[in-house]
Amino acid sequence: MTDATAEPAAAPAPRPTRTGRRVPSELSFILDEATVGAHASTEPDWLTADRRAAFARYQALPVETNQLYTTYVDLRTADLTAVRPWTPSGSAPDSGGVDVPVETSGWALFNEHALSAHDLSAEARRAGVILDTLDGLNARDEALAQRLLGDERSLPLDDKLAQMTRAGWNQGVVVHVPAGVRLKDPILLRWQVGLGGQALLTRTILDLGEGASASVVEELEPLPDAPEEAIAELELSAGLVRGATRAARGDQALFTGTLEVHLAAGAELAVASIQNLASGTVAFQHRHAEIGEGATLRWALAQLGGRLVRSRVDNRLAGNRSSVEQVEIVFGAEDQLFDLTSFTRHIGRDTTGNLLSKGALMDASRSYMKGLIIIEPTAVGTDSFLGEFGMNLSKKARAVAIPSLEIDQPDCRRAAHSSSVGPIDETQLFYLESRGIPPDEARKFIVLGFLEPVVARVPLASAQDRLRELLEAKWDAGPLAGAGSSGAAA
Amino acid sequence: MTATRDLVADQREQFAFHDDIAYLRETKRGLTRATVEEISGFKNEPDWMLQYRLRAYDHFMKRPLPTWTDGLDRINFDNIVYYRKPSEREEKSWDDVPDQIKATFERLGIPEAERKFLAGVGAQYDSEVVYHSVKEELSKLGVVFMGTDQALVEYPEIFRRHFGTVVPAEDNKFSALNSAVWSGGSFVYVPKGVEVPLPLQAYFRINGENTGQFERTLIVVDEGAKVHYIEGCTAPIYATESLHVAVVEVVALPGSKVRYTTIQNWSNDVYNLVTKRAHAYENSTVEWIDANTGSRKTVKYPSIYLRGENATADIISVAVAGKGQHQDTGAKAVHLAPNTKSRIVSKSVSKDGGRATYRGHLKVSPGATNVVASVRCDALMLDDISRSDTYPYIDIQEDDTTMTHEATVGKISAEQVFYLMSRGLTENEAQNLIVQGFLEVFTKELPMEYAIEFNRLVKLEMEGSLG
Numbered sequence: 001m002t003d004a005t006a007e008p009a010a011a012p013a014p015r016p017t018r019t020g021r022r023v024p025s026e027l028s029f030i031l032d033e034a035t036v037g038a039h040a041s042t043e044p045d046w047l048t049a050d051r052r053a054a055f056a057r058y059q060a061l062p063v064e065t066n067q068l069y070t071t072y073v074d075l076r077t078a079d080l081t082a083v084r085p086w087t088p089s090g091s092a093p094d095s096g097g098v099d100v101p102v103e104t105s106g107w108a109l110f111n112e113h114a115l116s117a118h119d120l121s122a123e124a125r126r127a128g129v130i131l132d133t134l135d136g137l138n139a140r141d142e143a144l145a146q147r148l149l150g151d152e153r154s155l156p157l158d159d160k161l162a163q164m165t166r167a168g169w170n171q172g173v174v175v176h177v178p179a180g181v182r183l184k185d186p187i188l189l190r191w192q193v194g195l196g197g198q199a200l201l202t203r204t205i206l207d208l209g210e211g212a213s214a215s216v217v218e219e220l221e222p223l224p225d226a227p228e229e230a231i232a233e234l235e236l237s238a239g240l241v242r243g244a245t246r247a248a249r250g251d252q253a254l255f256t257g258t259l260e261v262h263l264a265a266g267a268e269l270a271v272a273s274i275q276n277l278a279s280g281t282v283a284f285q286h287r288h289a290e291i292g293e294g295a296t297l298r299w300a301l302a303q304l305g306g307r308l309v310r311s312r313v314d315n316r317l318a319g320n321r322s323s324v325e326q327v328e329i330v331f332g333a334e335d336q337l338f339d340l341t342s343f344t345r346h347i348g349r350d351t352t353g354n355l356l357s358k359g360a361l362m363d364a365s366r367s368y369m370k371g372l373i374i375i376e377p378t379a380v381g382t383d384s385f386l387g388e389f390g391m392n393l394s395k396k397a398r399a400v401a402i403p404s405l406e407i408d409q410p411d412c413r414r415a416a417h418s419s420s421v422g423p424i425d426e427t428q429l430f431y432l433e434s435r436g437i438p439p440d441e442a443r444k445f446i447v448l449g450f451l452e453p454v455v456a457r458v459p460l461a462s463a464q465d466r467l468r469e470l471l472e473a474k475w476d477a478g479p480l481a482g483a484g485s486s487g488a489a490a
Numbered sequence: 491m492t493a494t495r496d497l498v499a500d501q502r503e504q505f506a507f508h509d510d511i512a513y514l515r516e517t518k519r520g521l522t523r524a525t526v527e528e529i530s531g532f533k534n535e536p537d538w539m540l541q542y543r544l545r546a547y548d549h550f551m552k553r554p555l556p557t558w559t560d561g562l563d564r565i566n567f568d569n570i571v572y573y574r575k576p577s578e579r580e581e582k583s584w585d586d587v588p589d590q591i592k593a594t595f596e597r598l599g600i601p602e603a604e605r606k607f608l609a610g611v612g613a614q615y616d617s618e619v620v621y622h623s624v625k626e627e628l629s630k631l632g633v634v635f636m637g638t639d640q641a642l643v644e645y646p647e648i649f650r651r652h653f654g655t656v657v658p659a660e661d662n663k664f665s666a667l668n669s670a671v672w673s674g675g676s677f678v679y680v681p682k683g684v685e686v687p688l689p690l691q692a693y694f695r696i697n698g699e700n701t702g703q704f705e706r707t708l709i710v711v712d713e714g715a716k717v718h719y720i721e722g723c724t725a726p727i728y729a730t731e732s733l734h735v736a737v738v739e740v741v742a743l744p745g746s747k748v749r750y751t752t753i754q755n756w757s758n759d760v761y762n763l764v765t766k767r768a769h770a771y772e773n774s775t776v777e778w779i780d781a782n783t784g785s786r787k788t789v790k791y792p793s794i795y796l797r798g799e800n801a802t803a804d805i806i807s808v809a810v811a812g813k814g815q816h817q818d819t820g821a822k823a824v825h826l827a828p829n830t831k832s833r834i835v836s837k838s839v840s841k842d843g844g845r846a847t848y849r850g851h852l853k854v855s856p857g858a859t860n861v862v863a864s865v866r867c868d869a870l871m872l873d874d875i876s877r878s879d880t881y882p883y884i885d886i887q888e889d890d891t892t893m894t895h896e897a898t899v900g901k902i903s904a905e906q907v908f909y910l911m912s913r914g915l916t917e918n919e920a921q922n923l924i925v926q927g928f929l930e931v932f933t934k935e936l937p938m939e940y941a942i943e944f945n946r947l948v949k950l951e952m953e954g955s956l957g
Contacts, residue, residue: 067558068881377874392889395856401895405880410871410901419895421886 029080054166061160134172179209196251208267222278261289277305293319300457323352332365346379361397390421546659546669641677656739675705740768756785772798793822796830811844841872
């Protein structure tokens with residue numbers, strides 16, 4: 001794609017001296033060998049070896065290996081040079097005074113790298129469900145820990161950032177649902193992160209046995225306005241002297257998180273994630289699912305917060321008749337950048353993939369929606385659809401859609417993708433106004449309606465309400481709320 | 491239906507031949523600075539062109555091979571002859587063309603085509619234009635249609651004003667190669683307000699094993715003028731690699747209309763790496779109608795930069811990938827001005843292990859308000875061992891753009907084949923007819939003679955698969 005960059009409209013002719021190719025930005029965060037090695041004293045040898053193997057790949061890989069996307073790597077707004085990883089700590093602060101929804105099967109709350117509380121319903125406990133930190137899992141059932149943590153394929157081997165997390169993770173959580181167990185209520189995992197100058201690297205593992213069924217809600221939230229004592233406590237638990245992070249508190253923070261999903265035959269899992277991190281937080285997310293025979297996975301992913309978010313979702317439809325439904329929304333403002341990759345591989349027979357990305361972009365926010373569907377020669381009878389839709393709500397907003405297909409097996413029920421980018425639909429606006437709704441309200445309805453598909457798929461009512469509130473609050477704080485009848489969106 | 495059956499007869503032989511030609515001049519195999527100087531010296535070029543070539547050569551040597559597509563590393567640049575000249579000068583009349591070359595063209599049916607309806611013929615035999623005629627009436631209108639080398643001598647001002655402005659030498663590795671060693675190609679200038687009533691046609695031919703073809707085409711259509719340019723390619727079949735690296739530049743000045751049609755059927759050993767780009771100014775319309783049926787690997791994305799308000803771009807790209815072939819084709823539309831429109835339609839067929847890739851880029855730059863753009867790609871796969879890829883890039887930086895994109899991939903429906911067979915067609919004929927129907931969006935844009943030729947080429951490709 002040597003034409004990938006265009007000269008500005010005003011230029012009389014392309015300047016022949018320019019070679020046209022942007023140099024991909026480098027990652028300013030450095031994970032060093034000592035940090036990775038620091039875990040060795042408390043962890044089993046196989047885990048240390050796993051970290052070291054990942055570290056080697058992290059060092060060798062470029063930020064983007066897929067040639068389709070190299071032009072769109074942009075890490076310029078992530079200034080992570082001063083950011084340091086949390087050091088491991090065994091101490092867990094007490095769980096007093098946490099506010100969790102009642103209608104859950106279990107929950108775990110993390111404050112930065114520390115587990116602040118977790119609980120499991122009596123029913124889930126009886127059924128043998130495990131909800132624990134990865135350190136806890138290691139102590140409890142090392143064989144299971146090794147199967148889940150040591151599975152090399154549970155994170156993409158060609159992804160530098162995924163391997164970085166795998167090498168340096170300093171907290172993690174596992175949800176294990178034994179075969180045949182069907183949990184009615186969702187499990188809630190809440191992370192409160194974003195202390196300036198600190199990096200939190202996490203792994204989250206969801207493991208469902210044959211015929212098991214569960215739903216999980218992940219909430220990524222900014223730190224509450226923490227009192228000095230709380231910060232002091234965090235500093236203490238991180239092995240820092242009191243006040244050490246004060247200077248860095250205005251700085252950027254790094255959060256990396258995985259969701260590694262293992263679905264055995266016939267398992268059903270719904271995962272909702274609401275990302276509303278603080279504006280100084282840089283987030284790298286990797287979600288990877290191995291989907292067994294007849295198993296079903298439903299993703300509902302909402303991206304609201306963060307300064308720069310790079311997210312990648314890998315779905316491996318390995319089992320016959322397995323299926324995945326993925327809905328992802330982005331609601332961007334200011335100079336946020338969302339770089340989202342969705343990578344679905346059809347391997348088994350008669351598999352189904354239904355993938356939808358939608359972005360509504362205000363101010364100078366940007367969203368790169370990159371999707372790749374691969375239909376392997378074995379994947380007879382595939383039904384695959386990828387849709388990427390952008391709504392640019394300001395002149396400076398930018399939506400990029402790259403929906404790609406690689407097809408080696410033509411015997412498909414369906415193999416298609418579709419994308420569109422446009423402003424608010426004037427006819428919808430006109431219709432609502434003709435019903436007596438003021439233009440500002442009408443715009444808000446249309447944008448929130450555009451993002452609703454993810455809200456509707458969040459399996460926890462209180463989280464659904466919370467997401468609606470967040471979206472509405474973001475709209476109200478944005479440049480278009482109350483912009484008047486002059487029509488700022490036009 | 492009878493017509494369909496008649497066309498099923500294998501006519502591949504007609505397109506595959508090789509005449510032994512005594513070349514008057516040729517460079518040694520391989521590319522050095524001296525080769526570039528030698529080519530420029532043969533042509534007695536002005537110094538600015540030599541300097542341009544040398545600058546391009548330096549860039550070519552520096553620039554790495556692109557990595558986003560594969561197989562290009564198999565090209566042995568040292569084993570290519572970069573310049574060959576089969577006859578001494580441009581011929582003005584058909585009678586003056588050497589017999590041996592004439593025989594080649596006659597097998598391709600050029601004189602007949604000319605008699606029928608063509609306004610001019612520019613035939614490229616290896617690296618030099620040997621035959622060129624423009625009907626008198628066009629000359630009277632002031633239309634210039636000649637070899638690019640000749641234009642450099644006869645129309646130095648227009649030439650220098652536009653040459654290399656649409657595709658700079660440094661645009662990509664292969665535009666740099668072409669800029670360094672270009673030879674032949676067509677130059678078209680249509681003066682203000684002139685509508686060329688008949689299509690201008692150039693037949694490009696590769697002959698001679700391992701001969702690189704590096705033609706350079708420059709089309710300048712002045713304000714309010716209108717022209718349709720057609721290039722058709724057939725090439726002899728050889729076992730060793732051949733290389734075709736062309737650059738086509740189109741300048742569509744305000745209010746003009748340009749259509750550029752290509753039917754390509756390189757032999758299956760040719761690497762066909764072409765940069766085709768047009769600049770469309772205010773109220774102009776540019777149309778690329780592009781078909782790729784031959785070659786070992788084609789890398790070609792006809793592009794239109796919409797630089798003036800109300801400009802319109804229309805690209806229809808068709809690819810058929812058979813055994814051992816990779817058609818890496820597509821289209822690009824870059825919107826740089828308000829109220830511009832673009833439409834891209836791509837159709838590909840892959841079979842016998844062939845691979846068809848659609849790669850496209852749709853870009854709406856800041857300031858290009860009120861853009862309407864659509865991209866549609868359909869792919870047909872005829873068997874389990876073939877491959878079809880779609881990589882559309884859509885990059886929108888304005889909030890009032892209306893853009894839609896759709897892509898589908900499928901196979902020939904068994905019901906359609908069954909229906910046609912129940913009407914007395916063989917399975918091959920039925921599949922053939924369905925493929926032709928699938929590609930009709932392209933064929934219906936062609937002049938009738940070309941539509942027939944194209945359907946014949948598709949048939950040849952289909953025959954190969956089932957013979």
